[in-house]
Amino acid sequence: MAKEIKNRDENYSEWYNNLVIKSELAENSAVRGCMVIKPYGYAIWEKIQAGLDRRFKETGHVNAYFPLFIPKSFLSKEAEHVEGFAKECAVVTHYRLMANPEGKGLVVDPDARLEEELVVRPTSETIIWNTYRNWIKSYRDLPVLCNQWANVVRWEMRTRLFLRTTEFLWQEGHTAHATREEAMEETRKIVNLYADFAREVMALPVWIGPKTASERFPGAVETLCIEALMQDGKALQAGTSHFLGQNFAKAFDVQFANKEGRLEYVWSTSWGVSTRLMGALIMAHSDNHGLVLPPALAPIHVVLVPIYKGEDERTSICEHLKTISTRLQALGLTVKLDDRDNVRSGFKFSEWEVKGVPVRIAVGPRDMSLGTVEVARRDTLEKQIIPLERIDEFIPRLIKDIQQNIYDKALDFRNRNTFEIDSYDEFRERIEEGGFFLCHWDGTAETEAKIKEETKATIRLIPECEDPRPGKCMYTGKPSPQRVVFARAY
């Protein structure tokens, strides 16, 4: 099975696609650009959802649900927003099909044309702020801290499983506040929450910081983001948190009476992560054998594989493995006993490697008589024989080690691929190899655009550092207050 996966260093893009398909995470559907998330992939997404949802609720947020459809006119109400989304919208124009009067099949019923077309939500600021107008009257109604788990549609021309699909799943938080400071604090709180989640659960080291003006969300005053480095040296934006100022409150006329009874426009934020995180997870950690999953997100922690000849051995070893399974489950681990009799153990080993199960335990007749098990860890592919009686303390510790090791490895990779560069010539040369480049920039959109045009690299974020050191823009030589992070990105 692993042989069908393209070598990562030879063709990263094909390696990625092979991995998603072979590990049964997702596949393309009959609808252009839309994917089917298969059960194994969805199980990982459910763990991402559960982990984030718990964190949202612990920080005072509640879930709600807003309509899939947005009246076309709503999109136009915020000037930048419409620029950003109108060109990639799925548009519902009719509400009925009819039998084709001229032949077979169905046609759109011309009598069932909508008075106003509906857009399938590309994001929900407009419909939500139209709703908030009725929810918010007084400072006592604030803050409003809503999140929704939903599907959204952006009509992408070039799509890739998880990374860029026409329909994707996400969560979108939309909060309303009485003051600029409180909204800005919320924006920061959430980007930090995303960063903690990326590090602790996804084992993904990330940079945090604001985007430049040209990379902001359409309609945002400030966009904070987390950026991770993939193994091909490209950056991936893994989450964004937007300070929207009063833009949407003004566009939808949402005002509140403050403590003094005066009307003020509400301050707002929005923030989201999507099934794109699945792409980040896969690309950051996996290898030529398949997925490498951090245990915190692995649908199966331990797979048990019997090694046997003949039915008698199979029966006794499987019975034995069942007791091991029970012991490990009692420790809170998810365990799969692979007792299939139509494939060989080598095939099973390779299949669970492709699927990235963190720990494999194999037991053969010799292990049975010696009271041992063979434990293999997916991240390093190391194997070791341990006495059966030690598994209760060994396996949970190993699971922790694996989680930490995957993070450490990714951090080490990022550190080795983060460079301070001062010469634009050197930058142009080295950007080809990938990585994060810490460079000085004069702060203008013009320079940013020229560098992007000439190198395909963008400014991923302006890192928040305690001790920013000024310098000279690598492109124009003009003054720069601090280094920013350049990279080519997904």
Add this chain to the structure above:
Amino acid sequence: MAKEIKNRDENYSEWYNNLVIKSELAENSAVRGCMVIKPYGYAIWEKIQAGLDRRFKETGHVNAYFPLFIPKSFLSKEAEHVEGFAKECAVVTHYRLMANPEGKGLVVDPDARLEEELVVRPTSETIIWNTYRNWIKSYRDLPVLCNQWANVVRWEMRTRLFLRTTEFLWQEGHTAHATREEAMEETRKIVNLYADFAREVMALPVWIGPKTASERFPGAVETLCIEALMQDGKALQAGTSHFLGQNFAKAFDVQFANKEGRLEYVWSTSWGVSTRLMGALIMAHSDNHGLVLPPALAPIHVVLVPIYKGEDERTSICEHLKTISTRLQALGLTVKLDDRDNVRSGFKFSEWEVKGVPVRIAVGPRDMSLGTVEVARRDTLEKQIIPLERIDEFIPRLIKDIQQNIYDKALDFRNRNTFEIDSYDEFRERIEEGGFFLCHWDGTAETEAKIKEETKATIRLIPECEDPRPGKCMYTGKPSPQRVVFARAY
């Protein structure tokens, strides 16, 4: 607050709408027929989801996600299916908007017309069976037991919050089996799972049984359902489980090699419950004071209300209530301390009654000195004073009592409103008052249609009874093998 709720017996429909709005479960949105599910309503839906999801997983099902859009041509592939859904589909015809060249706002870009229109899924059999064709090759690939949590759209002309909305949230299970027997067993297993959930969690007694041919899901060979009785005497279908035979396998050419290596068409089921359950929950239990929520689904189990005069009393009583809150939370209960100082306690009482919180604990200065609390239960509105030291055993038992009592009350209501009727004249008269009517029917679609036309009553299901007694059809006098359940329905 409660005064703004219409009397249930005066105008049931208005009472229901008042309740949904006043208790902040949901509201109409700017998009015709689509609702906003507000945080309090969504919290209940999350509990419904969690309870069902656990049951699905315990019975071997896994979650996946399939596209929102369905190519128009897919709908036509199953003859009955297309009849059922083509007339109420939201149709996406374009993928881009553009600035209006003749003025303000946006128009559909005529150059961005889709080659084949896409339908927003009204249900996912077609896209899923088109996908299963690639998943299922051999008997070893079976069964496939997938569920998805998703939004669906059916263009309804007359909508009502939760009960009938253009967009709604649901789960849809789609399973594939090697044999008719196994698929039929799955169909039954799920309808029983729904019934158990309705009874145990929603406190909702339900009848279980097959629909008549004319009430089946379009494309199903058999539809099993659960039906509940609302307080106005109308029935509400609360869940359906369909045996689809080989209809969709044939429509999408899904065959598998059986153990003998011969190709056979796959057998299938599909089943679902939706946010309509929220409507059932509200209508089955609530009263003129507001919602009555079974504790198993209540977002808040216990609300704590301080009774005080002046800031000193407020501080000391709230401190006291905080320790009570901690004690109750330690027992696994969700507790809300209502320490608002801008509304009176009477207002709070009424507000939490409207929201259906099962237990209210009030503490005033006298309770403080006596070491007592006043406990009010929402279902019966009874109050009693109990010593503080008893709350740890009293409140959890009370919560259990309330859950049971709400079920018993609903069961008693249904029993009192279920009638065996043999005369059609009597049926016509009594159906006006509502209830379930057990009557004989000759088994023909003609008679069923005539009764429906003349009385607006439909056959809700054919109850599965161990000892079916034959009789004569109340309409035609022809032989009938057993009584069936008639009712007017939502």
